[in-house]
Amino acid sequence: MERLRGIKITLLLAVVLFHGIAKAQKFEETISKELIFERKSKANFFVLQNVKGQVRIEGYDGENIKMVAKKIITAKNRDALERGIREINIGVEEKGKYIYVYLDSPWTDFKPSSGRINYNENGNKGQKRYDYILNFTVKVPHDINIKATTIANGDVIVREVFGEEIIANNIKGAIILDNISGKTTVNALNGDITINYHANPDGKSSYHTLNGNIDITFKESLNADVLFKGLNGALYTNFKSSKSNQQARKRKKKKKRGWHRHNESFKIGKGGTKLDFHVLNGNVSLRY
Numbered sequence: 001m002e003r004l005r006g007i008k009i010t011l012l013l014a015v016v017l018f019h020g021i022a023k024a025q026k027f028e029e030t031i032s033k034e035l036i037f038e039r040k041s042k043a044n045f046f047v048l049q050n051v052k053g054q055v056r057i058e059g060y061d062g063e064n065i066k067m068v069a070k071k072i073i074t075a076k077n078r079d080a081l082e083r084g085i086r087e088i089n090i091g092v093e094e095k096g097k098y099i100y101v102y103l104d105s106p107w108t109d110f111k112p113s114s115g116r117i118n119y120n121e122n123g124n125k126g127q128k129r130y131d132y133i134l135n136f137t138v139k140v141p142h143d144i145n146i147k148a149t150t151i152a153n154g155d156v157i158v159r160e161v162f163g164e165e166i167i168a169n170n171i172k173g174a175i176i177l178d179n180i181s182g183k184t185t186v187n188a189l190n191g192d193i194t195i196n197y198h199a200n201p202d203g204k205s206s207y208h209t210l211n212g213n214i215d216i217t218f219k220e221s222l223n224a225d226v227l228f229k230g231l232n233g234a235l236y237t238n239f240k241s242s243k244s245n246q247q248a249r250k251r252k253k254k255k256k257r258g259w260h261r262h263n264e265s266f267k268i269g270k271g272g273t274k275l276d277f278h279v280l281n282g283n284v285s286l287r288y
Contacts, residue, residue, distance in 0.1 A: 025078055025080075033066075034065070037094070044099075046138075046144050046147070049103070050154075052153045053135045053154045054150065057148055057161065058137075058161075060140070063141055069134055071133075072134075073130055073131070080128070084130035088105055089103075090102075091104035100115055103117070107119065107121045146158055155191070156174075159177075179197075181199035182201060188209040193207055193215070200224075204275075212281075216286055222268050223273065224269065224271065224273045224275045226267070226268060227275070228284060229276075230279045235284040238286075239287075
């Protein structure tokens with residue numbers, strides 16, 4: 001159930017498609033919602049926690065959040081399909097400065113007190129017998145703060161958002177942040193991270209991936225203290241960088257200019273904003 005306080009919801013279109021009787025069944029529904037913060041401020045946070053499917057968020061010159069979600073259910077028989085139609089829904093909650101949008105299903109548990117969603121689909125596999133995808137396309141005010149998450153079957157893409165903070169997580173896909181600003185926290189387990197900054201981050205930011213590359217374009221005026229931790233890979237930058245005297249003494253071997261390997265910390269420009277990069281299998285590129 002959705003709590004409607006402070007939130008205007010409009011269901012624009014629902015298209016249902018059933019394909020075959022003996023063959024696989026398919027259901028598609030397009031849902032549009034318009035969400036309004038009860039109290040508007042620079043601290044407003046839009047949190048979209050998807051599980052299976054794409055998350056695409058784009059800033060625009062408006063005050064409300066305009067969300068379109070495409071819900072797709074597939075199953076081998078009609079009974080399973082109808083169960084999926086009933087069980088897979090979109091939850092919306094407003095709590096203080098936050099609006100939360102999340103998968104509402106029998107195996108997800110949203111905690112309004114913390115804003116966390118607990119997800120465990122393993123216990124339902126014997127009964128479920130259907131698959132689902134939720135693909136989100138959202139327009140948000142340019143100056144809003146964002147947390148966007150998905151686990152499988154899609155990328156997390158955020159464009160033209162200039163709030164104070166952006167958080168993005170993906171387990172089995174890429175993270176793309178294009179023309180953004182603000183303190184940044186990104187985690188991709190198996191996917192690349194690509195970021196293009198409209199303005200350099202002014203708060204401590206972290207960029208982590210287990211199996212993937214990180215490619216970030218900053219403004220040339222960047223001043224940062226950089227920490228790089230990598231096992232199989234290296235960090236490259238075309239910024240002028242400098243290490244501490246202690247580190248310089250430890251590094252006697254010549255290496256290609258601009259490359260940093262394994263565990264190193266160094267300054268870009270005058271230093272300042274802390275930027276942490278952690279990778280296991282992949283390279284990091286910092287450029288302007």
